[in-house]
Amino acid sequence: MIIDATLPPAAATRPVVTVDDVTVRFPLGQKRFLTAVDAVSLAVTQGETFGLIGESGSGKSTLGRSIVCLEKPTTGRVLHGEIDPYGLKSKALRLHRRQYQIIFQDPSAALDPRMTILKSVREPLDVLAEKPRRERDAIAMEMLERVGLDGGFADRYPHQLSGGQKQRACIARVLTLQPSLIVCDEAIAALDVSIQADILNLLADLQTEFGLTYFFISHDIGVVEHIADTVAVMYLGQIVEIAPAEVLADGYRHPYTEALLSAEPVALPSHMRSDRRIVLEGELPSPVKPPSGCRFRTRCRYATERCAAEAPPLRELAPGHRAACHYAETFRRDLQPQEVEA
Amino acid sequence: MLSQASKPGPEAARLGAVRDRAVAGPAEPLLDIRGLGISFGRAASRTAVTRDISFAVEKGQCVGLVGESGCGKTVTGLALMGLLPLSGSHFDGEVLFRGENLLRLSERQWRSKRGRHIGMIFQEPMSALDPVFTIGEQISETLRAHFRINRKEARERAIDALAKVGIPDPSVRYEAYPHELSGGMRQRAMIAMAISCEPALLIADEPTTALDVTVQAQIMDVLADLNQRMGMAILFISHDLGLVSQACDRLVTMYAGEVVESGAIDDVLVEPRHPYTSGLLRSLPTFSPRKSRLPSIPGRVPKAGEFPHGCRFESRCAHARPRCRVPQPIHTLPTGAHVRCCRHEELDLPGVTQ
Known part of the structure; x- marks a missing residue:
């Protein structure tokens, strides 16, 4: 909490993206729906890295896609600054959305195998066709160099590059449009650890240089804790906890966050590992028929009758820290004695 | 049962x-x-x-x-x-x-x-x-x-x-x-x-x-x-x-088709003897302060058929010396662990506890 005081108050920092009560629902036929994102609200501030974690099927990719205008919310609004991009006409949208880019998990699928790296990286500029060819080439080359792929790589094809190099090319491609926000959807999940470290370092450098904002989607809580300023935890389409990253590791207030943290395998010798290891039973319930009340209750070891009857709201527990649990203040026995002031 | x-x-x-x-x-x-x-x-x-x-x-x-x-x-x-x-x-x-x-x-x-x-x-x-x-x-x-x-x-x-x-x-x-x-x-x-x-x-x-x-x-x-x-x-x-x-219980590290280190897991984590094992461990985000630069291993694993004659890790290793360019035998340590690095005795490599 002391760290919070040194930061400017939340109201003063401008949100790049505001997600306001967004629900994304997919029809399955026979009047059944899959609710991938359910009434999610959050704000991503300028220049920060917003981390989003959750299991597969929790709706984190759908939320990321709706932020970059790839998935229209069924209800609710996504705001880019003050602008509602889904309200724009197609031509205006095309000009607008260049500032909101996305990179994906599998760079091989994101690059056309028949295009040279230079052509792939230049393509967004070609589509816009605002600048002469020579200038477009120059920008693409500059961005390639910026991500550590100098000269020689421009004329190669994707199959001649390693996974890490391909992901660098994808990053160069989105940079050509000078975006203000980049959604990284499991952007490093398919890479080896040492390469992951490289890409994370690169993303951090680019953030400082270009003042980028990241919406970083990952299932790896260790990675998210390292690079994010704010972390949101998603479960079955809903945000169950959201907190400053430095608070979350020790100050988590939701049983699901606790389980995720304890399930993360840490490379420590046996005598230094904590015994606090919670293995959740079962798997993510179907988002077509989510449990009543609190959605996590079917796998929660602290669940009571109240959790089945009443859905817990996402409550503010401290500035910037919200959790959706009836027992957010009390479920952690390890915190009870010191819990006088908070 | x-x-x-x-x-x-x-x-x-x-x-x-x-x-x-x-x-x-x-x-x-x-x-x-x-x-x-x-x-x-x-x-x-x-x-x-x-x-x-x-x-x-x-x-x-x-x-x-x-x-x-x-x-x-x-x-x-x-x-x-x-x-x-x-x-x-x-x-x-x-x-x-x-x-x-x-x-x-x-x-x-x-x-x-x-x-x-x-x-x-x-x-x-x-x-x-x-x-x-x-x-x-x-x-x-x-x-x-x-x-x-x-x-x-x-x-x-x-x-x-x-x-x-x-x-x-x-x-x-x-x-x-x-x-x-x-x-x-x-x-x-x-x-x-x-x-x-x-x-x-x-x-x-x-x-x-x-x-x-x-x-x-x-x-x-x-x-x-x-x-x-x-x-x-x-x-x-x-x-x-x-x-x-x-x-x-035990860890075996492979690099470019060779075993470069093996030993009891807790020993290797705390005191890796091969620069590659140490590099892998140090590149995990958990062991770096939040938001800091992560130590990474530059370069990539050579392809089969393109393995160098000497130490296969030499081109990516921060500790490489001219003598690393000859083929590296695997050394057996007193603890029963193995390491394929000619500098293993002089190097003090960081593990998970630094």
Whole structure:
């Protein structure tokens, strides 16, 4: 909490993206729906890295896609600054959305195998066709160099590059449009650890240089804790906890966050590992028929009758820290004695 | 647990005798790999993929095999399982399983060994399971291929195996097709199939990579249970150092087709002796302050066929010296650990505790 005081108050920092009560629902036929994102609200501030974690099927990719205008919310609004991009006409949208880019998990699928790296990286500029060819080439080359792929790589094809190099090319491609926000959807999940470290370092450098904002989607809580300023935890389409990253590791207030943290395998010798290891039973319930009340209750070891009857709201527990649990203040026995002031 | 009583054979007697190296005694290790080299292609244009792989897996032990992709982990696992094509592959050295050299086995001899004494599980359960048979039928088939039992007995033992890996309602799930199960349940079904014959050694190749963390934790519990309660030895192939340190007794690091380090897991984590192991550990975000630059290993693993003559890690190593450009022998340390680095005595490399 002391760290919070040194930061400017939340109201003063401008949100790049505001997600306001967004629900994304997919029809399955026979009047059944899959609710991938359910009434999610959050704000991503300028220049920060917003981390989003959750299991597969929790709706984190759908939320990321709706932020970059790839998935229209069924209800609710996504705001880019003050602008509602889904309200724009197609031509205006095309000009607008260049500032909101996305990179994906599998760079091989994101690059056309028949295009040279230079052509792939230049393509967004070609589509816009605002600048002469020579200038477009120059920008693409500059961005390639910026991500550590100098000269020689421009004329190669994707199959001649390693996974890490391909992901660098994808990053160069989105940079050509000078975006203000980049959604990284499991952007490093398919890479080896040492390469992951490289890409994370690169993303951090680019953030400082270009003042980028990241919406970083990952299932790896260790990675998210390292690079994010704010972390949101998603479960079955809903945000169950959201907190400053430095608070979350020790100050988590939701049983699901606790389980995720304890399930993360840490490379420590046996005598230094904590015994606090919670293995959740079962798997993510179907988002077509989510449990009543609190959605996590079917796998929660602290669940009571109240959790089945009443859905817990996402409550503010401290500035910037919200959790959706009836027992957010009390479920952690390890915190009870010191819990006088908070 | 019913099946154990009806099952003869040496494994049954060893239940409960676990991990304790004193119990294992001075007898030969279960699996002893000595100088295994794997190359592909015809004699004239043969490409060596691995060379001089040596490590042992003792009874009831869990050994982790780590390294980046392209280091030869999976191909080593496949060789131990006799799954590399006999024509087109060339092997050097020997792989002793209970004293018998597996590299000498014919396809026919392999058929009675594979699945019976050595089992294997893979990363992608959907491609390892046959979509047109129920999981129960597939497990029964394995059992009936190795034991003289009738369908009813096979069914009982298959249900038993499903129960052992924590599948709820095993007799109902026996009738389920692979597509009816979730990813975690499919992985459990595949483990059930691999352990149905109670092999002494289980090779697990990235068994949880496709799964979510919470389901991964469940599968790791199943493997730990097999290891500790049934005394099944496990060769755990993974790129995830966190998982390996949680599950394994020993760690073997491979780089560009060679073993570069091996030792007791807790020792290696705290005091790695090879710059590559140290680099892998230090690049984990957990060990760097938040938002700081992560130490990474520059460059990438050389391709098979393009391995340098000297130390294969030299071009990426921060500690390289001119003398690293000669072929590196593997050194045995007083602790019984091994390291393939000529500078291992002078270097003080950071581990997880720095």
